[in-house]
Amino acid sequence: MKTPVLKILCLLGLQLGLLLGLQPDAAQALTLEQRLFDQAWRVVSQAYVDDTFNDQNWWAVRQTVLSQPLADRAQTYDVVREMLDSLGDPFTRLLEPEEYRNLQMTTSGALTGVGLQIASDRTNGQVIVIAPIAGSPAERAGLHPGDHIQAIDGQPTDDLSLDEAASLMRGPQGTTVRLTVNRWINPDFNATLSPIPKPVTTSDQSSPQPNLEFWEVEVVRDLISLNSVISELRQEPGLPPLGYIHLLQFNGNSRVEMEDALLDLESQGAEGYILDLRNNPGGLLQAGIDVARLWLDRGTIVYTVDRHGVQGSFQANGFALTEDPLVVLVNRGTASASEILAGALQENDRATLVGETTFGKGLIQSLFQLLDGSGMAVTVAKYETPLHHDINKEGIHPNYEVPSVPLRSNQWGSDLDRQYQEALTLLYPKSLAQNPGQG
Structure with a gap:
C-alpha cells in the first residue's frame, strides 16, 4: 500500500500531466510527430504577441492534439497550420523546409520567380500584392499594390497559405506561371493605376462584380535581383x-x-x-x-x-x-x-x-x-x-x-x-x- 506522501506525489504528477495535455499514461516519450507539434505549440506559447491567443485556451489546444496519434509529417503540418490559423493572424504561419530556406534566402540573397511581395487579404483570404519588386517580371506584367491574386495556375489562393502561394510562383528561370488577377476599380483611385490588360471571363466569373476587373497573365519567371x-x-x-x-x-x-x-x-x-x-x-x-x-x-x-x-x-x-x-x-x-x-x-x-x-x-x-x-x-x-x-x-x-x-x-x-x-x-x-x- 502506498504511503500518503506517495499518493500525493502520484496525484500531483497526474494533475501536471493533464495540465500539459498528456494522457494519464503519458510517461512514455512523445513520438517524433508529437514532438514537432509540441515544439511549434511552445514557440507560440512563449513568443506570440497576444497572450490570450485570440481568446482561446491554449493549453487545451495542445491537449486535444496530443491526445491523438499523428500519423505522418503531412498530418503534423496540417494540425500546426490549423493551430496557427486559430490565432487569426495571417503573418503567423508555418514554413515547410523549402519555404523556410527560401525565406532566409530572400532576406539575404536572390531568388528565381515572378518578384512579388504578398500578404493575405484580411477579408477573403486571397493573396494581395503589397508590391512588385522593381524591374521584376511581375512589375513588367503590370501588377500593382492592392491587386488580388485570385488563382495561380488555376489553383485558388484562398485555399493556400502565403508560403504555398509564394512557392507556386517560384520556379526555374524561363518557365511561366499563370496568374488570375482582380483589381477593384475605384473612381477616387483610378488615376493611380496603369491600364488593365483586357479582362477575361472564366466559367466561374460569368457575372463579374461591378467595379471589379479580372484578367489572366502569364509571367515568365526570372532571377530576381535583391540589391537594396x-x-x-x-x-x-x-x-x-x-x-x-x-x-x-x-x-x-x-x-x-x-x-x-x-x-x-x-x-x-x-x-x-x-x-x-x-x-x-x-x-x-x-x-x-x-x-x-x-x-x-x-x-x-x-x-x-x-x-x-x-x-x-x-x-x-x-x-x-x-x-x-x-x-x-x-x-x-x-x-x-x-x-x-x-x-x-x-x-x-x-x-x-x-x-x-x-x-x-x-x-x-x-x-x-x-x-x-x-x-x-x-x-x-x-x-x-x-x-x-x-x-x-x-x-x-x-x-x-x-x-x-x-x-x-x-x-x-x-x-x-x-x-x-x-x-x-x-x-x-x-x-x-x-x-x-x-x-
Missing part, C-alpha cells in the same frame, strides 16, 4: 546637386548599401536628397533601424510593444552621415520596415513625406526553426512610431498627399513622376521660384 539600393547624383536644370536613392527592400545588405550610397553622393557634392520608399514592402526590422541611424543623429526610431505591454525602443546613435534636406516618397506599397523608417524620419522632423498613405503593417515577426528543418514566422510584437502611433491597418499619412500616376519603373524620378516633382519643389523652393520653368 539604387542611387545616383542628379543635376536637375537650375537646381543644386541632388542625391536620389531608391531603397527597394530591407535585407541583410541594406545598411552597408545605404552607407556606401550616401558616402558616395556626399563626396560628389549632393546638397539634398530624395529617398524613394515607394513599393518597398519591408523586410528585416534591424535593417530598417540601421538605415534610419544613417539619417538621424538623435531621437527615437521606433518603439516595440510585447505581449505584456512592455515597451522597448531603438534610438539614433549620433552617427548620421548627412544633415542635408530630405524628402521621402511613399505609397500604398510602402510597408513594414519601410514604414518604420518613414515614421522615424517624419516624426523626428528629419524629412517631409510625399505621396500616399502607406500599407499599414505594424506587426513584427520573428523566425523560429523547428526540429525537422521547417520553421515558423510568429508575430512577437507590434511597433509604434516615435510619437506612439500604432499604424497597423492605418498606415502613415504623408505631409503632402500626391496621387500616383501610371509609370513604368524607368519613369520613376522623371518629369512624368508627379510625386518626384513635388519632392523637388519642397527641397528647393527658392531655386524653383527663380526658375519657374522647372518642376
Whole structure:
C-alpha cells in the first residue's frame, strides 16, 4: 500500500500531466510527430504577441492534439497550420523546409520567380500584392499594390497559405506561371493605376462584380535581383546637386548599401536628397533601424510593444552621415520596415513625406526553426512610431498627399513622376521660384 506522501506525489504528477495535455499514461516519450507539434505549440506559447491567443485556451489546444496519434509529417503540418490559423493572424504561419530556406534566402540573397511581395487579404483570404519588386517580371506584367491574386495556375489562393502561394510562383528561370488577377476599380483611385490588360471571363466569373476587373497573365519567371539600393547624383536644370536613392527592400545588405550610397553622393557634392520608399514592402526590422541611424543623429526610431505591454525602443546613435534636406516618397506599397523608417524620419522632423498613405503593417515577426528543418514566422510584437502611433491597418499619412500616376519603373524620378516633382519643389523652393520653368 502506498504511503500518503506517495499518493500525493502520484496525484500531483497526474494533475501536471493533464495540465500539459498528456494522457494519464503519458510517461512514455512523445513520438517524433508529437514532438514537432509540441515544439511549434511552445514557440507560440512563449513568443506570440497576444497572450490570450485570440481568446482561446491554449493549453487545451495542445491537449486535444496530443491526445491523438499523428500519423505522418503531412498530418503534423496540417494540425500546426490549423493551430496557427486559430490565432487569426495571417503573418503567423508555418514554413515547410523549402519555404523556410527560401525565406532566409530572400532576406539575404536572390531568388528565381515572378518578384512579388504578398500578404493575405484580411477579408477573403486571397493573396494581395503589397508590391512588385522593381524591374521584376511581375512589375513588367503590370501588377500593382492592392491587386488580388485570385488563382495561380488555376489553383485558388484562398485555399493556400502565403508560403504555398509564394512557392507556386517560384520556379526555374524561363518557365511561366499563370496568374488570375482582380483589381477593384475605384473612381477616387483610378488615376493611380496603369491600364488593365483586357479582362477575361472564366466559367466561374460569368457575372463579374461591378467595379471589379479580372484578367489572366502569364509571367515568365526570372532571377530576381535583391540589391537594396539604387542611387545616383542628379543635376536637375537650375537646381543644386541632388542625391536620389531608391531603397527597394530591407535585407541583410541594406545598411552597408545605404552607407556606401550616401558616402558616395556626399563626396560628389549632393546638397539634398530624395529617398524613394515607394513599393518597398519591408523586410528585416534591424535593417530598417540601421538605415534610419544613417539619417538621424538623435531621437527615437521606433518603439516595440510585447505581449505584456512592455515597451522597448531603438534610438539614433549620433552617427548620421548627412544633415542635408530630405524628402521621402511613399505609397500604398510602402510597408513594414519601410514604414518604420518613414515614421522615424517624419516624426523626428528629419524629412517631409510625399505621396500616399502607406500599407499599414505594424506587426513584427520573428523566425523560429523547428526540429525537422521547417520553421515558423510568429508575430512577437507590434511597433509604434516615435510619437506612439500604432499604424497597423492605418498606415502613415504623408505631409503632402500626391496621387500616383501610371509609370513604368524607368519613369520613376522623371518629369512624368508627379510625386518626384513635388519632392523637388519642397527641397528647393527658392531655386524653383527663380526658375519657374522647372518642376
